[in-house]
Amino acid sequence: MPSDKHRLEPRRRPAQVRAELTRGRILAAAAHIFAEYGYAAGTTNRIAERARVSIGSLYQYFPNKDAILLELLLQHIDDGDTGDPLALAGLEDTVRAIVRRAIDNHRADPQLLRIMIVEAPRSPDLVEKVLRYEEARVAQIRAFLARHPQVKVGDVDAAARLVVSTVELVTHKMMATPEDLSPQRYENELVAMLTRYLSGGGGDDDGRR
Template identity: 25%
Template structure:
């Protein structure tokens, strides 16, 4: 319970800090487009050159935005990164939530192996689309406390959603501790995704996915 309270407090503090992270909140279409251009350019440069080798001057130049305009939206390069990470995590959560809609709910009830496989394949697709960004984040987790904290909060949200999924068929689960089961299931899926996306495995992705699905299914239901 204490750990949960600490994480919740961190979430609240982060939301409070966001109020001062961005100096200017664009309302007009042109201003919103300028801010989006800064974010897209920064993301590309972070992926190509790395976060620490990218400067705000370079971001502004590549985005064709005056450096003064960049600083009117973001205090510094760190705030640009954190906004990109926040948007990325929200997009991730939105796509994860779609697994709960319509036919996917029925699928999770009637064909659990297929539902597990769809989940894994969806996560692989997301990570492949942002492979370079994820690689850069892995390095930043250990050097930027803010990135590490956002990562922990994101993991908490994923865990909560997995627990919610388990609630649909909790009477069929062989495990009784949904929180721990959610963590273990997420760790297994993350390992599968990381191996497929970030390593050159001599084993085909289908073999890895299918075996991973069997492991998760047997852990939860057999």
């Protein structure tokens, strides 16, 4: 029986434009199918039909629908890494840029996001990618906090981790299970909360090094 790692790995990495387009069609079709039918009923047959490829062609690229869902989740993580939003001067403006980027990255299809977060297989590949992404974000925000004159928290390393985890977790929950709070109201309140924390946090300056 194949290991989980090989069971979830794409079978074919396209080397030609045509093959890359086919793979992209399969992933786009899967996103629609999972959002429309849910994961359990989002079969590879339905995905192949929506992508206008044979089921045999689909299996040339992905061994099963778990591998397809994992690839969609990895794409979602990569889409969130869009460069440095921390070049703005004001603390509130920078916090807003961080929050807005997270919202924009999650708002395209909340139903698909919920399926990816709740039902995606937790492979070592995925865990490693998520950890790398989070560590890069923490390092980026820590460097910003350490040099910004409006930041008053004593432990910038802890503050950077709190900012990253708060924005990611709350954004995931809000966009995957939307309630009465609109994205704009959510953005305003989260920005206000984080800005107050960063500009008025207690403690000494030992963490700022």
